Amino acid sequence: WKTLDDIALAGKTVLTRVDINVPMDNGQVSDTTRIDKIRPTVEDIIARGGKVVLLAHFDRPKGKVVPEMSLGQVAGALEASLGRRVIFPAESIGAQAKAAIAAAGPGDVVLLENTRFHAGEEKNDPGLAAEFAALGDVFVNDAFSAAHRAHASTEALARALPHAAGRLMEAELKALDAALGTPARPVIAVVGGAKVSTKLDLLGNLVAKVDHLAIGGGMANTFLVAQGIEVGKSLAERDMAETAREILKKAEAAGCQIHLPVDVVVAREFKANAPSQIVSASACPEDAMILDAGPETVARLKSVMAHCATLIWNGPLGAFELTPFDAATVAAAKEAARLTAAGSLISVAGGGDTVAALNQAGAAGDFTFISTAGGAFLEWMEGKELPGVAALMA
Numbered sequence: 001w002k003t004l005d006d007i008a009l010a011g012k013t014v015l016t017r018v019d020i021n022v023p024m025d026n027g028q029v030s031d032t033t034r035i036d037k038i039r040p041t042v043e044d045i046i047a048r049g050g051k052v053v054l055l056a057h058f059d060r061p062k063g064k065v066v067p068e069m070s071l072g073q074v075a076g077a078l079e080a081s082l083g084r085r086v087i088f089p090a091e092s093i094g095a096q097a098k099a100a101i102a103a104a105g106p107g108d109v110v111l112l113e114n115t116r117f118h119a120g121e122e123k124n125d126p127g128l129a130a131e132f133a134a135l136g137d138v139f140v141n142d143a144f145s146a147a148h149r150a151h152a153s154t155e156a157l158a159r160a161l162p163h164a165a166g167r168l169m170e171a172e173l174k175a176l177d178a179a180l181g182t183p184a185r186p187v188i189a190v191v192g193g194a195k196v197s198t199k200l201d202l203l204g205n206l207v208a209k210v211d212h213l214a215i216g217g218g219m220a221n222t223f224l225v226a227q228g229i230e231v232g233k234s235l236a237e238r239d240m241a242e243t244a245r246e247i248l249k250k251a252e253a254a255g256c257q258i259h260l261p262v263d264v265v266v267a268r269e270f271k272a273n274a275p276s277q278i279v280s281a282s283a284c285p286e287d288a289m290i291l292d293a294g295p296e297t298v299a300r301l302k303s304v305m306a307h308c309a310t311l312i313w314n315g316p317l318g319a320f321e322l323t324p325f326d327a328a329t330v331a332a333a334k335e336a337a338r339l340t341a342a343g344s345l346i347s348v349a350g351g352g353d354t355v356a357a358l359n360q361a362g363a364a365g366d367f368t369f370i371s372t373a374g375g376a377f378l379e380w381m382e383g384k385e386l387p388g389v390a391a392l393m394a
């Protein structure tokens with residue numbers, strides 16, 4: 001794929017696909033990370049003499065105009081983050097969009113309306129892509145976190161115009177390659193989360209690629225069950241036990257060492273500060289549930305990390321949203337951050353709850369790279385081709 005260094009931008013109108021699908025709270029953007037992260041691309045395009053026209057989706061309006069899902073509500077936060085005038089034409093195609101682009105002066109940014117207001121977007125309709133393409137000269141895709149969607153503004157549009165990856169896309173692809181493509185070894189993957197069933201492909205792909213796989217969260221309970229260990233009232237998918245055994249077998253064949261909890265924190269209630277105790281992983285009382293990994297498990301995880309050169313992390317190790325059951329996640333994340341800061345570990349994290357957990361641990365700042373992606377990060381960890389990235393290669 002090409003980068004901004006490889007295509008001519010001077011005097012061009014640059015259709016720039018970004019992911020500013022940000023969380024909202026009472027009409028206000030509650031986390032501007034995704035907005036802030038597009039700044040290098042926007043600034044670079046402007047510095048090279050291009051006119052920036054942002055294409056983006058917001059939420060899931062399913063091909064209809066849903067006023068509450070208008071990107072207009074993000075324009076203010078975008079303007080504040082970029083420190084530039086943002087022109088919002090309330091359409092993403094046609095005369096209205098064209099007029100707004102023509103009216104934009106040097107250094108202005110045009111934000112087009114939610115691409116998903118058009119049914120053709122999610123259908124990857126070449127007709128809609130042609131209407132987007134008619135608005136500009138060049139396509140820059142900076143939306144790694146939407147690259148798992150083959151949509152008109154992420155896939156078909158790349159086939160309609162000369163294209164390149166934006167700076168954030170470039171950084172994401174480089175970091176992910178450093179973590180799983182051609183990593184420094186040994187590599188450890190830390191995978192947590194509630195359910196094995198949602199991460200089957202991911203676990204299957206990882207055991208073939210990494211040297212160590214530490215499993216935490218509710219999904220670890222399913223692996224304990226698979227080994228004939230009783231887990232009381234813990235969250236576990238008993239019907240997935242056979243699948244878990246297959247993953248263990250595949251890991252053994254591939255030379256990937258699996259690390260399951262050896263001790264656990266159990267409680268009788270799923271609530272913050274519920275009275276708890278630490279027991280061996282094989283000794284969860286019948287009326288209790290596992291809510292976190294125990295200190296011995298964390299100590300072992302830390303020592304494995306200390307021997308690794310690369311860490312890839314997705315998902316919390318326990319019920320991190322309930323104190324004190326965030327302890328294992330926080331301790332392991334702090335250690336990963338410490339090793340990274342000391343220069344002995346390359347650490348990459350992403351997907352869903354992960355970033356929130358690392359932020360809570362105060363560890364995110366020291367990670368080598370934190371992906372802005374949720375679903376796209378997971379699909380990439382599953383070893384799937386991301387259509388938005390594939391289209392950039394063509």
Ligand code: 3PG
Pocket residue numbers: 019021059060145146149373374375376
């Ligand atoms: C995300 O928030 O992960 C991306 O913006 C993709 O959104 P989607 O899951 O609605 O396609």
